Amino acid sequence: MSRTPQDVTDAELAVLQVLWELRTATVRELTERLYPEGTSALNATVQKLLERLEAKKCVKRNRKTWPHQFSAAVAREVLIARQLQTTANKLCQGEIHPLLTTLVKARGLSAKDRQSLRGLLDELDREKK
Amino acid sequence: MSRTPQDVTDAELAVLQVLWELRTATVRELTERLYPEGTSALNATVQKLLERLEAKKCVKRNRKTWPHQFSAAVAREVLIARQLQTTANKLCQGEIHPLLTTLVKARGLSAKDRQSLRGLLDELDREKK
DNA sequence: TGAGTTTCAGACATGGCGTCTGTAGATTGT
DNA sequence: ACAATCTACAGACGCCATGTCTGAAACTCA
Secondary structure, three states: OOOOOOOOOHHHHHHHHHHHHHOOEOHHHHHHHHOOOOOOHHHHHHHHHHHHHHHOOOEEEEOOOOOOEEEEOOOHHHHHHHHHHHHHHHHHOOOOHHHHHHHHHOOOOOHHHHHHHHHHHHHHHHHHO | OOOOOOOOOHHHHHHHHHHHHHOOEOHHHHHHHHOOOOOOHHHHHHHHHHHHHHHOOOEEEEOOOOOOEEEEOOOHHHHHHHHHHHHHHHHHOOOOHHHHHHHHHOOOOOHHHHHHHHHHHHHHHHHHO
Protein backbone atom coordinates (compact mmCIF):
# COMPACT_ATOMS: atom_id res chain seq x y z
CA MET A 1 0.00 0.00 0.00
CA SER A 2 2.12 2.86 -1.28
CA ARG A 3 1.34 6.37 -0.25
CA THR A 4 -0.17 8.62 -2.90
CA PRO A 5 1.19 12.16 -2.96
CA GLN A 6 -1.33 14.99 -2.87
CA ASP A 7 -1.87 16.89 -6.08
CA VAL A 8 -1.69 20.23 -4.26
CA THR A 9 -0.26 20.35 -0.76
CA ASP A 10 -1.30 22.70 2.02
CA ALA A 11 1.57 25.12 1.60
CA GLU A 12 1.10 25.14 -2.14
CA LEU A 13 -2.59 25.79 -1.71
CA ALA A 14 -1.85 28.76 0.51
CA VAL A 15 0.19 30.24 -2.34
CA LEU A 16 -2.62 29.62 -4.80
CA GLN A 17 -5.14 31.30 -2.52
CA VAL A 18 -3.13 34.50 -2.62
CA LEU A 19 -2.71 34.28 -6.37
CA TRP A 20 -6.45 33.85 -6.83
CA GLU A 21 -6.93 37.02 -4.85
CA LEU A 22 -4.20 39.16 -6.38
CA ARG A 23 -4.43 37.75 -9.91
CA THR A 24 -0.68 38.22 -10.27
CA ALA A 25 2.24 38.67 -7.90
CA THR A 26 5.99 38.37 -7.43
CA VAL A 27 7.76 36.04 -5.07
CA ARG A 28 8.42 38.88 -2.69
CA GLU A 29 4.79 39.94 -2.62
CA LEU A 30 3.67 36.40 -1.96
CA THR A 31 6.20 35.89 0.80
CA GLU A 32 5.21 39.09 2.58
CA ARG A 33 1.59 38.06 2.40
CA LEU A 34 2.11 34.47 3.53
CA TYR A 35 4.75 35.03 6.20
CA PRO A 36 4.35 38.59 7.49
CA GLU A 37 6.84 37.99 10.30
CA GLY A 38 9.12 35.72 8.36
CA THR A 39 12.79 35.94 7.55
CA SER A 40 14.09 36.43 4.03
CA ALA A 41 14.94 32.73 3.81
CA LEU A 42 11.25 32.18 3.22
CA ASN A 43 11.55 33.77 -0.18
CA ALA A 44 13.29 30.63 -1.31
CA THR A 45 10.57 28.55 0.27
CA VAL A 46 7.88 30.34 -1.67
CA GLN A 47 10.01 30.12 -4.77
CA LYS A 48 10.22 26.38 -4.36
CA LEU A 49 6.50 26.07 -3.85
CA LEU A 50 5.91 28.09 -7.00
CA GLU A 51 8.36 25.92 -8.88
CA ARG A 52 6.46 22.81 -7.85
CA LEU A 53 3.13 24.40 -8.66
CA GLU A 54 4.46 25.33 -12.07
CA ALA A 55 5.50 21.73 -12.65
CA LYS A 56 1.97 20.69 -11.78
CA LYS A 57 0.64 23.27 -14.23
CA CYS A 58 -1.20 25.07 -11.47
CA VAL A 59 0.77 28.29 -11.86
CA LYS A 60 1.97 30.31 -14.83
CA ARG A 61 5.21 32.26 -14.72
CA ASN A 62 6.00 35.27 -16.86
CA ARG A 63 9.75 35.22 -17.38
CA LYS A 64 9.75 38.34 -19.53
CA THR A 65 9.37 40.61 -16.54
CA TRP A 66 11.84 41.22 -13.76
CA PRO A 67 11.16 40.00 -11.21
CA HIS A 68 9.02 37.23 -12.64
CA GLN A 69 5.27 37.59 -12.38
CA PHE A 70 3.26 34.60 -11.22
CA SER A 71 -0.41 33.86 -11.69
CA ALA A 72 -2.74 30.94 -11.09
CA ALA A 73 -3.21 28.55 -13.99
CA VAL A 74 -6.13 26.66 -12.50
CA ALA A 75 -9.37 28.05 -11.16
CA ARG A 76 -10.49 27.24 -7.67
CA GLU A 77 -13.45 25.39 -9.18
CA VAL A 78 -11.13 23.03 -11.00
CA LEU A 79 -9.36 22.09 -7.81
CA ILE A 80 -12.69 21.59 -6.11
CA ALA A 81 -13.84 19.28 -8.87
CA ARG A 82 -10.58 17.37 -8.76
CA GLN A 83 -10.76 16.96 -5.03
CA LEU A 84 -14.36 15.79 -5.16
CA GLN A 85 -13.48 13.21 -7.77
CA THR A 86 -10.65 11.96 -5.58
CA THR A 87 -13.05 11.58 -2.70
CA ALA A 88 -15.52 9.76 -4.91
CA ASN A 89 -12.81 7.39 -6.11
CA LYS A 90 -11.70 6.56 -2.61
CA LEU A 91 -15.10 6.20 -1.00
CA CYS A 92 -17.71 5.57 -3.70
CA GLN A 93 -15.93 3.72 -6.50
CA GLY A 94 -15.92 6.92 -8.50
CA GLU A 95 -19.64 7.60 -8.24
CA ILE A 96 -20.46 11.21 -7.49
CA HIS A 97 -24.10 10.75 -6.71
CA PRO A 98 -23.44 9.58 -3.13
CA LEU A 99 -21.50 12.76 -2.56
CA LEU A 100 -24.47 14.80 -3.65
CA THR A 101 -26.94 13.09 -1.38
CA THR A 102 -24.51 13.41 1.52
CA LEU A 103 -24.15 17.12 0.90
CA VAL A 104 -27.85 17.71 0.50
CA LYS A 105 -28.62 15.86 3.70
CA ALA A 106 -25.95 17.77 5.59
CA ARG A 107 -26.99 20.67 7.72
CA GLY A 108 -26.44 24.15 6.43
CA LEU A 109 -28.54 24.15 3.28
CA SER A 110 -30.85 27.14 3.33
CA ALA A 111 -34.09 27.49 1.42
CA LYS A 112 -32.29 29.80 -0.94
CA ASP A 113 -29.60 27.20 -1.49
CA ARG A 114 -32.22 24.63 -2.33
CA GLN A 115 -33.87 27.02 -4.74
CA SER A 116 -30.65 27.74 -6.61
CA LEU A 117 -29.93 24.04 -6.81
CA ARG A 118 -33.28 23.45 -8.43
CA GLY A 119 -32.44 26.12 -10.91
CA LEU A 120 -29.25 24.32 -11.81
CA LEU A 121 -31.07 21.05 -12.22
CA ASP A 122 -33.69 22.64 -14.47
CA GLU A 123 -30.91 24.03 -16.61
CA LEU A 124 -29.37 20.61 -16.99
CA ASP A 125 -32.75 19.14 -17.92
CA ARG A 126 -33.17 21.69 -20.67
CA GLU A 127 -29.63 21.11 -21.95
CA LYS A 128 -29.60 17.37 -22.08
CA LYS A 129 -33.31 16.90 -22.52
CA MET B 1 3.06 25.57 7.41
CA SER B 2 3.00 22.30 9.31
CA ARG B 3 1.69 19.20 7.64
CA THR B 4 -1.75 18.07 8.73
CA PRO B 5 -2.12 14.31 9.23
CA GLN B 6 -4.96 12.61 7.42
CA ASP B 7 -7.85 11.42 9.55
CA VAL B 8 -7.96 8.05 7.77
CA THR B 9 -5.01 7.00 5.64
CA ASP B 10 -5.12 4.89 2.51
CA ALA B 11 -4.08 1.64 4.14
CA GLU B 12 -6.50 2.27 6.98
CA LEU B 13 -9.29 2.94 4.54
CA ALA B 14 -8.60 -0.35 2.78
CA VAL B 15 -9.16 -2.10 6.10
CA LEU B 16 -12.37 -0.21 6.66
CA GLN B 17 -13.67 -1.11 3.22
CA VAL B 18 -13.37 -4.81 4.04
CA LEU B 19 -15.02 -4.31 7.41
CA TRP B 20 -17.93 -2.50 5.79
CA GLU B 21 -18.37 -5.50 3.55
CA LEU B 22 -17.94 -8.29 6.08
CA ARG B 23 -19.52 -6.48 9.04
CA THR B 24 -17.06 -8.24 11.34
CA ALA B 25 -13.72 -9.99 10.93
CA THR B 26 -10.54 -11.14 12.62
CA VAL B 27 -7.05 -9.90 11.89
CA ARG B 28 -6.31 -13.04 9.95
CA GLU B 29 -9.39 -12.70 7.78
CA LEU B 30 -8.58 -9.12 7.02
CA THR B 31 -4.99 -9.88 6.16
CA GLU B 32 -5.94 -12.69 3.80
CA ARG B 33 -8.38 -10.39 2.08
CA LEU B 34 -6.07 -7.42 1.81
CA TYR B 35 -2.81 -9.21 1.00
CA PRO B 36 -3.71 -12.51 -0.65
CA GLU B 37 -0.09 -13.20 -1.56
CA GLY B 38 1.40 -11.69 1.55
CA THR B 39 3.66 -13.09 4.21
CA SER B 40 2.57 -13.62 7.77
CA ALA B 41 4.41 -10.47 8.81
CA LEU B 42 1.50 -8.56 7.35
CA ASN B 43 -0.71 -9.77 10.17
CA ALA B 44 1.13 -7.37 12.39
CA THR B 45 0.71 -4.64 9.81
CA VAL B 46 -3.05 -5.07 9.76
CA GLN B 47 -3.04 -5.28 13.53
CA LYS B 48 -1.27 -1.94 13.70
CA LEU B 49 -3.70 -0.37 11.26
CA LEU B 50 -6.61 -1.65 13.34
CA GLU B 51 -4.98 -0.32 16.48
CA ARG B 52 -4.70 3.12 14.92
CA LEU B 53 -8.25 2.96 13.59
CA GLU B 54 -9.45 2.01 17.04
CA ALA B 55 -7.66 5.03 18.50
CA LYS B 56 -9.45 7.18 15.94
CA LYS B 57 -12.76 5.59 16.96
CA CYS B 58 -13.29 4.26 13.47
CA VAL B 59 -13.19 0.62 14.53
CA LYS B 60 -14.66 -1.34 17.42
CA ARG B 61 -12.88 -4.36 18.89
CA ASN B 62 -14.54 -7.19 20.77
CA ARG B 63 -11.97 -8.45 23.29
CA LYS B 64 -14.28 -11.07 24.70
CA THR B 65 -13.77 -13.39 21.76
CA TRP B 66 -10.63 -15.17 20.72
CA PRO B 67 -9.29 -14.07 18.39
CA HIS B 68 -10.68 -10.56 18.73
CA GLN B 69 -13.49 -9.56 16.40
CA PHE B 70 -13.28 -6.22 14.69
CA SER B 71 -16.04 -4.14 13.13
CA ALA B 72 -16.40 -0.67 11.68
CA ALA B 73 -17.45 2.06 14.08
CA VAL B 74 -18.15 4.69 11.43
CA ALA B 75 -20.36 4.41 8.40
CA ARG B 76 -19.00 5.14 4.96
CA GLU B 77 -21.40 8.09 4.79
CA VAL B 78 -19.78 9.66 7.82
CA LEU B 79 -16.36 9.53 6.25
CA ILE B 80 -17.77 10.99 3.07
CA ALA B 81 -19.31 13.85 4.97
CA ARG B 82 -16.11 14.45 6.90
CA GLN B 83 -14.05 14.45 3.75
CA LEU B 84 -16.40 16.85 2.03
CA GLN B 85 -16.25 19.22 4.97
CA THR B 86 -12.46 19.10 4.85
CA THR B 87 -12.54 20.01 1.19
CA ALA B 88 -14.96 22.83 1.87
CA ASN B 89 -12.73 24.16 4.63
CA LYS B 90 -9.66 24.15 2.44
CA LEU B 91 -11.19 25.53 -0.72
CA CYS B 92 -14.41 27.37 0.15
CA GLN B 93 -13.94 28.74 3.66
CA GLY B 94 -16.22 26.03 4.95
CA GLU B 95 -19.11 26.72 2.60
CA ILE B 96 -20.62 23.59 1.10
CA HIS B 97 -22.74 25.25 -1.51
CA PRO B 98 -19.86 25.66 -3.98
CA LEU B 99 -19.25 21.94 -3.73
CA LEU B 100 -22.84 21.28 -4.69
CA THR B 101 -22.77 23.46 -7.76
CA THR B 102 -19.49 21.92 -8.84
CA LEU B 103 -20.90 18.46 -8.51
CA VAL B 104 -24.11 19.26 -10.31
CA LYS B 105 -22.25 20.85 -13.18
CA ALA B 106 -19.89 17.90 -13.47
CA ARG B 107 -20.55 15.28 -16.10
CA GLY B 108 -22.08 12.02 -15.08
CA LEU B 109 -25.40 13.13 -13.66
CA SER B 110 -28.17 11.18 -15.32
CA ALA B 111 -31.80 12.23 -15.62
CA LYS B 112 -32.59 9.72 -12.95
CA ASP B 113 -29.95 11.23 -10.67
CA ARG B 114 -31.47 14.64 -11.16
CA GLN B 115 -34.89 13.29 -10.38
CA SER B 116 -33.79 11.67 -7.13
CA LEU B 117 -32.04 14.85 -6.15
CA ARG B 118 -35.24 16.81 -6.61
CA GLY B 119 -36.95 14.30 -4.39
CA LEU B 120 -34.42 14.94 -1.67
CA LEU B 121 -34.85 18.68 -1.98
CA ASP B 122 -38.62 18.39 -1.78
CA GLU B 123 -38.24 16.35 1.36
CA LEU B 124 -36.07 19.03 2.92
CA ASP B 125 -38.57 21.70 1.98
CA ARG B 126 -41.34 19.81 3.72
CA GLU B 127 -39.20 19.22 6.80
CA LYS B 128 -37.95 22.69 7.35
CA LYS B 129 -40.80 24.49 5.65
C1' DT C 1 31.77 48.15 -11.67
C1' DG C 2 29.52 47.53 -7.31
C1' DA C 3 25.30 47.07 -4.40
C1' DG C 4 21.11 44.92 -3.97
C1' DT C 5 17.99 42.11 -5.86
C1' DT C 6 16.07 37.62 -7.78
C1' DT C 7 16.59 33.00 -9.61
C1' DC C 8 17.72 28.38 -9.22
C1' DA C 9 19.85 23.92 -8.06
C1' DG C 10 20.48 21.26 -4.53
C1' DA C 11 20.56 19.78 0.23
C1' DC C 12 18.44 19.16 4.74
C1' DA C 13 15.02 18.00 8.39
C1' DT C 14 10.82 16.66 10.20
C1' DG C 15 7.35 13.55 10.54
C1' DG C 16 3.55 10.62 8.52
C1' DC C 17 2.76 6.10 7.42
C1' DG C 18 3.37 1.45 6.00
C1' DT C 19 5.95 -2.36 7.46
C1' DC C 20 8.49 -5.54 10.31
C1' DT C 21 10.59 -7.93 14.73
C1' DG C 22 10.38 -9.89 18.99
C1' DT C 23 8.07 -11.27 23.10
C1' DA C 24 4.37 -12.35 26.10
C1' DG C 25 -0.06 -14.47 26.53
C1' DA C 26 -3.96 -17.57 24.96
C1' DT C 27 -5.59 -21.96 22.91
C1' DT C 28 -5.63 -26.63 21.41
C1' DG C 29 -4.26 -31.52 20.96
C1' DT C 30 -2.22 -35.44 23.17
C1' DA D 1 1.11 -30.78 31.81
C1' DC D 2 3.72 -29.95 27.77
C1' DA D 3 4.66 -28.86 23.09
C1' DA D 4 3.05 -26.66 19.08
C1' DT D 5 0.62 -22.97 17.22
C1' DC D 6 -1.74 -18.92 17.04
C1' DT D 7 -2.75 -14.03 18.54
C1' DA D 8 -1.84 -9.57 20.85
C1' DC D 9 0.98 -5.91 21.56
C1' DA D 10 4.89 -2.84 22.15
C1' DG D 11 8.33 -0.95 19.85
C1' DA D 12 11.30 0.13 16.16
C1' DC D 13 12.66 0.76 11.27
C1' DG D 14 12.83 2.99 6.76
C1' DC D 15 10.96 5.32 2.93
C1' DC D 16 9.54 9.42 1.13
C1' DA D 17 6.43 13.61 0.92
C1' DT D 18 6.89 18.11 2.10
C1' DG D 19 8.33 22.38 4.14
C1' DT D 20 12.55 24.82 4.77
C1' DC D 21 17.13 26.52 4.04
C1' DT D 22 22.02 27.49 1.83
C1' DG D 23 24.99 29.08 -1.58
C1' DA D 24 26.12 30.58 -5.98
C1' DA D 25 24.96 32.41 -10.45
C1' DA D 26 22.23 35.89 -13.05
C1' DC D 27 20.04 40.18 -13.51
C1' DT D 28 19.01 45.41 -12.83
C1' DC D 29 20.18 49.91 -11.86
C1' DA D 30 23.06 53.55 -10.36
